[in-house]
Amino acid sequence: MAKKKVDKSYDLKAAKELYYEYLERGKEIKDFEQPVDTIKIEDLSRNKILNRIYKLTDTIIKQIYNTGRPSIELPSRSSSNIIWDEENDLLLLGKQIMEKQFHSLTSVADITRLMRVLEVVTELLNEDLHATKREVFYTDVNLFSEQKNSDKSIEDVSTMLYTSRNSTHIVAAPRGSCVGRLRIRDRTDIIDLEAQGSGGWTISPFLDQIEIIESDAELILVIEKNAAMMRLAEDRFWRKYPCILLTAQGVGNVATRMFLKRLNKELNLPTFTLVDSDPYGHYIHSVYLRGSKRLSYESPFLATPNIKLLGVLTRDLDKYQIPKAARIRMNKQDEKRTKDLLKEDFVKKNKAWETDLQLAIKLREKAEIQAFATHGFKFLTDEYLPEKLTTGDWI
């Protein structure tokens, strides 16, 4: 059935006010200060990281000569060592150190894999090449057996060297995409993100080669789903409302989160997420906001602490009259995930967020972004998003 077209105009007043506020405040933004009880991870140049590897190797060789029982120490990545830094609103890695021994039967496989990854990293850095996590796995399938093992060793190597994963030249396969009012430089090419077709520009994992060179955007919108991104791209949403659109097609991968952080920091623009109204959507927002537990050691490079949850909020389901047929009953796992989120300190400190999650528990309902299509395919771009950005209805 054709929907009644409501001809309203939106000036995105609330989003613009936030934009002007950021512009004014921009001059006062101070650098991130690392809390004393957390470890400091640095983005390092190729030479610096190679030096760290050589020093580490020297220490191991000395231990072999002196005691015959070498071991290595690295920051623990267990949940008990993950600290929420309230001031900076980030998940960081504490100072607990764990020891891995070469001669112990319980850790020999683990440490062998770790040393193999260290060898791969050294090779990549020496030849100034990059490899994906999948490629690292295929360097020694028999040793790693499953990719989750090589992934874990990659993360261990980064923490052991106190550096970001990108500095080790191991990158994630490209997954995210970006379109809108933005021009970037990739080595010697200038790329216009308004002229990349509806698929957009694939966010390069080689972000050290990317530079922002021009933008007249006034906000950034991060979208959970590729389908919703396509809807906005097809409508050329950024033409009517100057913005940059990004998606990672699910949880933000390292490259997407790192690129978003750079956009947010360098362009100093208000940034919003549009996710499904379910605990997983809220979790995706939280990962952009303060980092993931698994990669907490990299949070200062990946998190965007001023990102706002624009929608889809639980309260939006009634407000925008999402029909019952388009809502989905929460299952037990959804309820558990929502309750787990409610236990997190960063949710407890944000009353609006806590209230919305409590409403989800009460209603036991969830909905996808696509549920707005029940009001017409253009409802999302013509009504929902502009109205929310005009009224400031976000968390």
Place this chain on the structure above:
Amino acid sequence: MDIKLFRKKDGGVIQLVDKEKMKNWPVELPLIFIEYIREKKLDRYEDNTIKKDIESYLDEIMKEIAIPRLIGVLDSENDEEIILSLTRILDVAKKNIEMVKPIQKYLVDLQKSKNNKVVELSKNISEMFVKAERRKELARKRKIMRQKEKEFLDGKITAQDYAKIRKEYLLLKE
């Protein structure tokens, strides 16, 4: 600072990369950037004040970064870098010869180089300057031609004077 802000009257902002960052760019890229913003973006900014401010920022980039960096390379003795720069300059010159005009005088010396590729590239760029000059001269003569045609039809100049100017124009055109 990574970004330079230009505030529009409507409250919006144009953000452009800071010129200091361009000091680390490949040598020809500042020129390409200037050309890109001038040709693809300036008209879209609408606000005339901002257009003027951005134009003068682009001029600053040209004067302080783009040209000195190109000259720095062309003045060096590293043939490999010179060849790379000349190749890029040739690409830019094909699109807009005016942008690379400040390096014209360096081409004379480069044509005496012992490296054949350097000589070939500098000759190609020099020829483009010559052709561009000819096109400019032709346009100037065409303008005069039209004026003289009008004067001839009005009986203000003789057929002989008109024929002389016409001949000069046709020779140049060939």
